[in-house]
Amino acid sequence: MLILGIETSCDETAAAVVDGRKVKSDVVHSQVALHAEFGGVVPELASRDHLRNIAPVVQEALSKAQTQLAEVDAIAVTNRPGLTGALLMGTQFASALCFATDKPLIGVDHLVGHLLAVFLDFPEVTTPQAPEFPFIGLVASGGHTAIYRVNGPTPQDITELGATRDDAAGEAYDKVAKLLGLGYPGGPIIDRLAQEGDPDAIPLSAPMKERDSLEFSFSGLKSHVARWVRENSPIKNDDTLRNLAASFQRVVVDTLMHKSIAAANREGIPRIVLAGGVSANRSLRERGLLLCQDEGIAFVAPHVRACTDNAAMIAYAGSFLAEQGVDDRGSLSISPRSILPRLTKKRRGERS
Numbered sequence: 001m002l003i004l005g006i007e008t009s010c011d012e013t014a015a016a017v018v019d020g021r022k023v024k025s026d027v028v029h030s031q032v033a034l035h036a037e038f039g040g041v042v043p044e045l046a047s048r049d050h051l052r053n054i055a056p057v058v059q060e061a062l063s064k065a066q067t068q069l070a071e072v073d074a075i076a077v078t079n080r081p082g083l084t085g086a087l088l089m090g091t092q093f094a095s096a097l098c099f100a101t102d103k104p105l106i107g108v109d110h111l112v113g114h115l116l117a118v119f120l121d122f123p124e125v126t127t128p129q130a131p132e133f134p135f136i137g138l139v140a141s142g143g144h145t146a147i148y149r150v151n152g153p154t155p156q157d158i159t160e161l162g163a164t165r166d167d168a169a170g171e172a173y174d175k176v177a178k179l180l181g182l183g184y185p186g187g188p189i190i191d192r193l194a195q196e197g198d199p200d201a202i203p204l205s206a207p208m209k210e211r212d213s214l215e216f217s218f219s220g221l222k223s224h225v226a227r228w229v230r231e232n233s234p235i236k237n238d239d240t241l242r243n244l245a246a247s248f249q250r251v252v253v254d255t256l257m258h259k260s261i262a263a264a265n266r267e268g269i270p271r272i273v274l275a276g277g278v279s280a281n282r283s284l285r286e287r288g289l290l291l292c293q294d295e296g297i298a299f300v301a302p303h304v305r306a307c308t309d310n311a312a313m314i315a316y317a318g319s320f321l322a323e324q325g326v327d328d329r330g331s332l333s334i335s336p337r338s339i340l341p342r343l344t345k346k347r348r349g350e351r352s
Helices: 034-036 043-064 085-100 112-117 168-178 187-194 219-232 237-267 284-296 312-323
Strands: 002-007 012-019 022-030 073-078 105-109 133-139 145-150 160-163 271-275 299-300
Touching: 002 043, 002 085, 002 312, 012 043, 012 312, 022 043, 022 133, 022 145, 034 043, 034 112, 043 085, 073 085, 073 112, 085 105, 105 112, 105 312, 112 133, 112 145, 112 312, 133 237, 145 237, 160 168, 160 237, 168 187, 168 237, 187 237, 187 284, 219 237, 237 271, 271 284, 284 299
Parallel strands: 002 073, 073 105, 133 271, 271 299
Antiparallel strands: 002 012, 012 022, 133 145, 145 160
C-alpha cells in the first residue's frame, strides 16, 4: 500500500512516501535555525513556517518517490499530540488533498509513529532487524518521555506504562544547554561534550531513583545542575564543562534505561526499543545496549535517520489504519495530547 505521510507537529515540516516498510522518499525541512535565537520552539513562528513550506515539501517527496498524487492509496497526517497551530497546518493541507483527489485521510498519533519508526527501511541505509511484538518502547524526545507496552502496530495495541511528570528528557537537555550557554538544540551539543568528559566527576542525584514507579521527573535534575553552576561559577575550563555534560548525561541515560528495564521485567517482555529524537544520543544507544545485555534483554535502536520527527513513520503507522478501512475525512480532529491509554493507577503502583 502506497501512503503519503505528512508531519507538522512541532518544528519540522516533513513529507514522505512509503510502500509497506520501504521508504521511497523522505523530505524534512527543519526550523532549527529559525528558533535557535529563542532557545526553543516559538509556536507562532513554527506555524507560519509550516504554511510557507508544506506545499513544496510534499511536492518534493512525491517527485523523489517518482510518484504522482493520483497513485497513492491514502494520505496519513499527524493530528496529535503537538502544537495546535502546527498540527492545523498539516491536517488542513492533507484534508484538502484528500477531498480534491478522493483519497482516504488517516489521522496518526505522533507517538505511534515514533514507536514504529524502528521498522522503516530507508534506501542505502543499514536498518536494524525489526523487533517482534510485543516490546517495551521508550519514547524520549524534546516533548515526550514515556514507556509503552507495544503489542502491535495500531493505537489499540499500545499502552502507556509511565511518563514524565514534568520536563521531557530532550527538554531537560535544551534547558541545561541554555543554562551553560551552549546553544540550541542542546542534545547533540551536550552529547558531543560528554564523550570527552568523566561522568563520575560531578555528583548529580538521579530523579525518582528509589521509587517503585515507571514515571520520570527531570525538573529536579535541571535544578541540581543550575545550583551547581551557581555555586561553582564561573566554570574554570573546558574540562569542567565536559565533565558536567558527561555527569548530567549519565544520570539521564541511566534513569531512562533503568526504568525501561524495570518495565521489561515487570511486563515479562525481553525486548526494549528506543524511539524519539533523544534515541539518536550516542551514550543512550551504547550504554543502553550494555545495560540490557547485563539483564538478558534485547535492545533495538532505530537508525538515526528514523529517530527525529519525520513523515515516513507517520505514513507507515497510517498504513495499518488504512488497511482497516479508516477514513477521517470530515471527522479529523487535532489535540495537543496523545490518545494512547495509560494503565490504571492500581497496575502502575504494583510492585515488581
